[in-house]
Amino acid sequence: MLERGGTIGILGGGQLGRMMAMSAAELGYRCIAYAPEGDNVVSCVCDDVFTNKWDDTAALAAFAAQCDVVTWEFENVPVATAQAIPADRIFPHPRALETAQDRLAEKRFVEGLGGRPAAYARVDSRSDLEAAVDRLGAPGILKTRRDGYDGKGQWRIGSARDADALRLPDVPLIYEGYVEFExxxxxxxxxxxxxxxxxxxxxxxxxxxxxxxxxxxxxxxxxxxxxxxxxxxxxxxxxxxxxxxxxxxxxxxxxxxxxxxxxxxxxxxxxxxxxxxxxxxxxxxxxxxxxxxxxxxxxxxxxxxxxxxxxxxxxxxxxxxxxxxxxxxxxxxxxxxxxxxxxxxxxxxxx
CATH class of the missing domain: 3.30.470.20 (ATP-grasp fold, B domain)
Known part of the structure; x- marks a missing residue:
């Protein structure tokens, strides 16, 4: 159990980190953040903020040395960054990031537990996309396997013609079949x-x-x-x-x-x-x-x-x-x- 006055490190500087830090303060803890991107709105409720790059090993070591425990506030923190924190001091474990950061790996993981994702297909080329639309039908959604949120990194495919006209980004993709939901x-x-x-x-x-x-x-x-x-x-x-x-x-x-x-x-x-x-x-x-x-x-x-x-x-x-x-x-x-x-x-x- 972290004693009163302990320090919690937060990877990321957005509003989720800000609200976590506010709750931490109410429980008697201080927070510092590691936030190289964005407005860093977490800064007004943290004692210190590291704005170094995610792969700055010296800065990460200095940050971790000041923290009793570390967590993150968004799922696109690089896995290598999370793994740079001693394993007994970071919660959740970085394996959760590894699973969630790749949509293909995530769906396979959930399927292995008996869950049911929308029908999907891996897309690494235009021929893959054509085969996916042919097998799963259209409409559907083409997504980047990594990154993307709030609708970013997604393209609605209404027909095979839409798929043919789309300029594919040079990143791993996944195609998801349409789900009729209530x-x-x-x-x-x-x-x-x-x-x-x-x-x-x-x-x-x-x-x-x-x-x-x-x-x-x-x-x-x-x-x-x-x-x-x-x-x-x-x-x-x-x-x-x-x-x-x-x-x-x-x-x-x-x-x-x-x-x-x-x-x-x-x-x-x-x-x-x-x-x-x-x-x-x-x-x-x-x-x-x-x-x-x-x-x-x-x-x-x-x-x-x-x-x-x-x-x-x-x-x-x-x-x-x-x-x-x-x-x-x-x-x-x-x-x-x-x-x-x-x-x-x-x-x-x-x-």
């Missing part, structure tokens, strides 16, 4: 160092332009009927990875049951509602887990919850939300406003 939802759980697991209620997630727009509770009958099966898979994933911290699996609710979409080995946008809407937020429970503390209650505290992302220049009028009852604004403090960028979120509770 709703999208996520399972967010936390697993402690002793293997104890707790799970939050699953929200109905709505996306616009590939970016999460809202997460809401109650989630509806279509999701509620499939949550238990999805939770069981998520728990198997966490145990197989010997995971420590918050883990998220995204699903489609379909007539055939839950279809696995993707995994995020971190706190997740669809769990931001837990700050005000649950007894213990995802951020606090992540810190509790990596610090070796007892996990907190994940029960929902309101009859209804809606979390809305604030995208791009909508942040300039975000304070207008505060005129609504039981509404909570989170401005991430990002200096650069641009289209499609998550600038904050607002959560409204119905008691």
């Amino acid at each position: 709703a999208e939802f996520s399972v967010i759980l936390v697993r402690g160092q002793d293997g104890e697991m707790r799970v939050w209620d699953s929200t109905r997630n709505a996306h616009e332009g590939g970016i999460l727009a809202t997460s809401s509770l109650p989630a509806g009958l279509a999701i509620e009927a499939q949550v238990d099966e999805a939770r069981s898979l998520a728990e198997q994933v966490a145990d197989a990875l010997r995971y420590v911290g918050v883990l998220t699996l995204e699903f489609f609710a379909t007539k055939e049951g839950p279809i696995f979409n993707e995994m995020a080995p971190r706190v997740h946008n669809s769990g931001h509602w837990t700050i005000e809407g649950a007894v213990t937020s995802q951020f606090e429970n992540h810190i509790r887990a990596v610090a070796g503390l007892p996990l907190g209650d994940t029960a929902t505290v309101a009859r209804g919850v809606t979390m809305t992302n604030i995208i791009g220049d909508a942040i300039t009028t975000a304070q207008d939300f505060l005129g609504q009852p039981d509404t909570h604004l989170h401005d991430y403090g990002k200096a650069e406003v641009r289209q499609g960028r998550k600038m904050g979120h607002v959560t409204r509770l119905e008691r």
